[in-house]
Amino acid sequence: MLSLLTLCPPFVILLWYTMVHADGSVYQTWDYFMQHGLQGFNNIWPKPTAVAWKIIACFAAFEAVLQLFLPGKRVEGPISPAGNRPVYKANGLAAYAVTLITYLSLWWFGIFNPAIVYDHLGEIFSALIFGSFVFCIFLYIKGHLVPSSTDSGSSGNIIIDFYWGMELYPRIGKNFDIKVFTNCRFGMMSWAVLAVTYCIKQYEENGKVADSMLVNTTLMLVYVTKFFWWEAGYWNTMDIAHDRAGFYICWGCLVWVPSVYTSPGLYLVNHPVNLGIQLALFILVAGIVCIYVNYDCDRQRQEFRRTNGKCLIWGKAPSKIVASYTTTNGETKSSLLLTSGWWGLSRHFHYVPEILAAFCWTLPALFNHFLPYFYVVFLTILLFDRAKRDDDRCRSKYGKYWKLYCDKVPYRIVPGIY
């Protein structure tokens, strides 16, 4: 925890510096440090500027207003470990459409040029690093003093509380859900906005957009569109239903998502590779298939749970395990575990197409440098670790029923291998 708390912020700056000022080459950055030592780090770390703060504040305020005021269906989240059921307003897709249309219109009508965001990106990331850290301190204090629900509490260790968070779904007032804001409306939205920004920057620099950039941006936008299309489903996943609001999830979504997740596109701005129509189309189709399979895995699980197992999985009645468990306040409840369809191939098969999709939107960068592939490597480590954490959590929640599932579906992620 301590190493992630201290190493992630400088890494974000190093990644940005290498992509924008060192030709995407880790060797060049290494060389720079060999010459300038650690003092060199101080020189490259951009100070947050007024422009950076203004850009972040406008974006955050715009997204908060959309989250609060756009109409949306009332959606109930899953039952929490303390037995609560949070309620959300599903207006993510509308917020996504309004955001992208507004951003493109600002550019089209000459009101705001997205290239400015690229030109101040270092300062923006720097401001995000510090601002989000302060925000996590706010979450920590709020969790101690005024938790929003009984799904909160301290582990007794200040570092663990700060890192993993105190509250499961902290709110401001009754309706403004902080994790929906940090994870969806700021983090995931910034991913789409930055993908478009990089594309526009390349256009402004070269007067055209390379096919590699088009494939990268299209795939990232398809992925984020899928995310917002399915946002209410995301509220049933581990990020929202199990991980508390702390540095891990909130700082990660506010800083790591905009900087690291978008980095293959950032690399392509100054490396306009020409793929040719055949290769470009091949990568595009492969990427879309992976995003679809990933979506279908999530959809299958949620449809199965929503209908209480009364649905068809790959055209047949689903095979399942009825697993009972006890909530923290002693109530006995039961959940259904799907053991057919994608969920019969392995216990976390959905991570395979997730990783392959990320590989597909990085592939347009070809193989001149390693750094564009950092996100794919990071995602692979994250998801393998997540699968293990989830297995451990489910084993302690469901006990013998989880063992039954593991006997029936023995592989954790890659069928036949792992």
Ligand SMILES: NC(=O)c1ccc[n+]([C@@H]2O[C@H](COP(=O)([O-])OP(=O)(O)OC[C@H]3O[C@@H](n4cnc5c(N)ncnc54)[C@H](OP(=O)(O)O)[C@@H]3O)[C@@H](O)[C@H]2O)c1
């Ligand atoms: N790009 C990224 O950084 C990133 C990171 C993480 C996830 N993702 C994506 O987000 C999506 C959600 O993934 P997730 O990691 O949050 O996990 P998830 O698969 O949505 O949630 C796992 C939960 O599902 C339930 N479950 C497990 N096995 C089940 C079964 N056989 N049948 C029914 N329910 C079952 C368990 O919760 P209960 O307690 O309810 O039983 C388990 O904790 C995926 O598409 C993933 O690829 C992306």
